[in-house]
Amino acid sequence: MTIIDTRDTGHMSDDIERQVVEFIRGLNPANASVEPSTDLIASGLLDSLAILEVIAFAAQRFSATIPARKLTPANLRTPRAVTALIVASAR
Amino acid sequence: MTSDPQGESDEDLRIAPLTLAPDVIAHFIAEVYDSYGHGTSFVPRWTAAFLDHVVFKHPETTPDHALGAYVGDRLVGIIMAQPHEVWIGQTRHRAAYSSWLAVTREGARYFAALQLVNALRDRLRARGVEVIFGLAYRSGRSVGLNFWEGFARAFPTEITIGPDLKFWSRVLDGRAFAKAVKSPLLRVGAYASYVRPLLKPAADPSIRQFAGADFDVCAAIMTNAGSKLRIAPSPWELASAQAADQGPQTLVMHGATGAQAFGAYHILPMEDAGSLRLAMIELLNAQPGTRGIGRLLTHLLWHAKASGASLAVIPRKPHLSAAFMLAAGFVPYEAGFKMLYMPLTANIPQRMPANFDMLVR
Numbered sequence: 001m002t003i004i005d006t007r008d009t010g011h012m013s014d015d016i017e018r019q020v021v022e023f024i025r026g027l028n029p030a031n032a033s034v035e036p037s038t039d040l041i042a043s044g045l046l047d048s049l050a051i052l053e054v055i056a057f058a059a060q061r062f063s064a065t066i067p068a069r070k071l072t073p074a075n076l077r078t079p080r081a082v083t084a085l086i087v088a089s090a091r
Numbered sequence: 092m093t094s095d096p097q098g099e100s101d102e103d104l105r106i107a108p109l110t111l112a113p114d115v116i117a118h119f120i121a122e123v124y125d126s127y128g129h130g131t132s133f134v135p136r137w138t139a140a141f142l143d144h145v146v147f148k149h150p151e152t153t154p155d156h157a158l159g160a161y162v163g164d165r166l167v168g169i170i171m172a173q174p175h176e177v178w179i180g181q182t183r184h185r186a187a188y189s190s191w192l193a194v195t196r197e198g199a200r201y202f203a204a205l206q207l208v209n210a211l212r213d214r215l216r217a218r219g220v221e222v223i224f225g226l227a228y229r230s231g232r233s234v235g236l237n238f239w240e241g242f243a244r245a246f247p248t249e250i251t252i253g254p255d256l257k258f259w260s261r262v263l264d265g266r267a268f269a270k271a272v273k274s275p276l277l278r279v280g281a282y283a284s285y286v287r288p289l290l291k292p293a294a295d296p297s298i299r300q301f302a303g304a305d306f307d308v309c310a311a312i313m314t315n316a317g318s319k320l321r322i323a324p325s326p327w328e329l330a331s332a333q334a335a336d337q338g339p340q341t342l343v344m345h346g347a348t349g350a351q352a353f354g355a356y357h358i359l360p361m362e363d364a365g366s367l368r369l370a371m372i373e374l375l376n377a378q379p380g381t382r383g384i385g386r387l388l389t390h391l392l393w394h395a396k397a398s399g400a401s402l403a404v405i406p407r408k409p410h411l412s413a414a415f416m417l418a419a420g421f422v423p424y425e426a427g428f429k430m431l432y433m434p435l436t437a438n439i440p441q442r443m444p445a446n447f448d449m450l451v452r
Contacts, residue, residue: 041103047199049234052241059245068246069213071205073104 016062017083023057024050024079036080041073051076058082064090104201105161106210108154109169113139113147116157116169123193127234132426133361133369137191141357144338145173145452146191150327155214156187160194160203167198170207172215172223175450176323178314179440183323187215188450189225189431192235204238212249216435224449225431226256239431250433254445258404259416260424263289263370263392267401271367280422287420289396292389301329301341301353308350309343312376313448317410320447322374329355335398336360339373342394344387352377352384354391357452358398370395370403371451375411388419408448 017036025034027050040046046054051071058064066089075085109116117139124134146157151174160168172189189211194203215223227236236252243252262268262284269281301309306326313321322328332338341355354375361369372391377384395403404424405411432443 041200044200046202048194048202048204049238049241051202051205052238052245055245056241066245068205068249069209071202071209073201073206076202 013083013087016086017080019061020054020058020083020086021079023054027053034079036083037078039077040079041077046076054082058086058089062086062090103162104167104198104203104206106158106206107161109157109159109171111159111166113143116171117142119166119169120191120193123195126196132228133363133367136360136362136366138336138360140334140337141359142171142191144332146171149174151175151325153218155211155218158207158210158214160198160201160207162197162201165197167201168192168194168203168207170211172211173450173452174220175328176325177222177224177449178316178321178323179444180319184221184439185219187220187223188452189223189433190452192238205242208242212433212435221434221436222439223431223433223435224443225433226428226451227252227431228426228428236427236429239429248441250431251442252429252431254430254443254447255425256428256430256451257407258424258426258428259407259411259421260402260404261289261392261419261421262401263396263403264401268367271361271363271365271401273364289389289392289420292386292393295386295390297345297383298342298387298390299345300331301343301355303330305329305343305350305353308378309341309353309376312353312378315379316376316448318408318446318448319444320449322449324374329353332357335370335395335400340394340398341374342387342390344377344381344383346381351381352387354387356391356395356403358395358400359452367402368398368400370398370400372403372405373451374448375405375408376448385415385419406449406451409446410448 021034028045055066064086157171159166171191172187177184177186227239229236243250262281265281265284269278329341331340335358339355339357343350344352356370356372359369359371361367392403
């Protein structure tokens with residue numbers, strides 16, 4: 001488990017973002033082109049089931065308790081947006 | 092496609108009350124289910140008339156009980172819920188039975204299933220609903236139960252999966268059933284039913300259709316029933332629909348002192364190798380000490396068969412013993428069904444009681 005140190009949010013966000021990207025790549029092993037700014041909706045890389053796996057991963061790895069109602073397309077559009085949601089929810 | 096301009100928008104996906112005709116909704120569900128493939132299991136084909144009866148014509152329904160997800164003008168997902176009330180112990184709660192979640196592949200890209208579930212929960216909670224129930228099963232390539240299990244892993248305090256829902260089943264028309272199923276084992280079971288065919292019961296003046304005057308006794312039977320979680324039926328729920336395809340049919344058995352037992356079934360068309368009609372017997376309850384409930388069950392089965400059902404199923408219930416069901420010609424049927432349980436308020440137990448007598452639709 002990674003504990004988010006809010007005194008160094010920028011560095012931690014980068015690390016979380018890297019892990020989120022790697023996790024999403026792992027959900028789509030045939031597609032290694034996932035980047036922090038990849039549009040997950042336009043690319044169709046994730047569906048509701050996959051994004052739930054990401055949320056469960058975030059809860060386990062970062063102790064991030066993300067409210068279900070925060071799971072909007074805007075908050076899930078890119079790995080960077082997902083990272084911001086995780087960081088905000090872990091504070 | 093119609094939509095409600097009041098629906099909350101988020102980027103390109105919009106959730107709004109469904110205002111489509113029931114036949115359009117039934118067609119949409121069938122198309123979505125078919126697009127995902129469904130292995131070897133039975134696929135429900137809810138009719139427009141049934142959806143209209145149990146959701147849209149329900150006297151307690153609201154625009155928030157049937158929601159659509161739209162991308163532009165295109166419908167990409169739906170979720171619906173039927174209002175009802177339940178007893179948990181001796182406390183009555185406002186509830187909803189939610190099923191009929193269907194999302195196209197385009198909708199899946201927008202996480203429409205998540206948005207629909209969240210919108211339904213938020214909207215029904217705002218209307219005073221305290222708990223939502225549902226049912227999911229794993230079959231072939233269908234994704235329904237996988238989605239709900241993922242939801243429960245991500246949000247373990249907001250939804251729980253289980254307990255299992257197991258059934259008793261009885262073939263009513265072996266020839267029709269054998270023609271309709273893919274599984275060789277089920278075909279064998281269909282022909283085995285010839286050993287003990289359902290015979291037309293003798294006319295019985297003590298058994299008749301539910302009438303409004305029976306309601307208080309039937310409601311009291313459920314109030315005092317043994318299952319910790321159980322339906323608290325409304326007069327609308329027990330009043331028979333015009334036809335078994337359209338909604339529940341309720342029969343009542345009378346004794347010397349009035350109504351003693353009641354049972355209800357509805358017809359659910361299914362698709363497997365071919366079409367078949369399944370009779371879902373949701374309710375079979377009696378006052379303590381009532382004798383002859385087997386006669387009521389036989390009449391329910393005969394009515395269902397007369398409505399074209401080739402198979403009858405009853406959810407297992409604590410008060411229907413194995414000995415009773417086996418004597419009535421039923422065999423155990425386990426098909427991987429799981430109950431979905433979403434408490435919306437703090438006064439509802441975190442987990443669904445294992446001892447229940449609930450709607451199955």
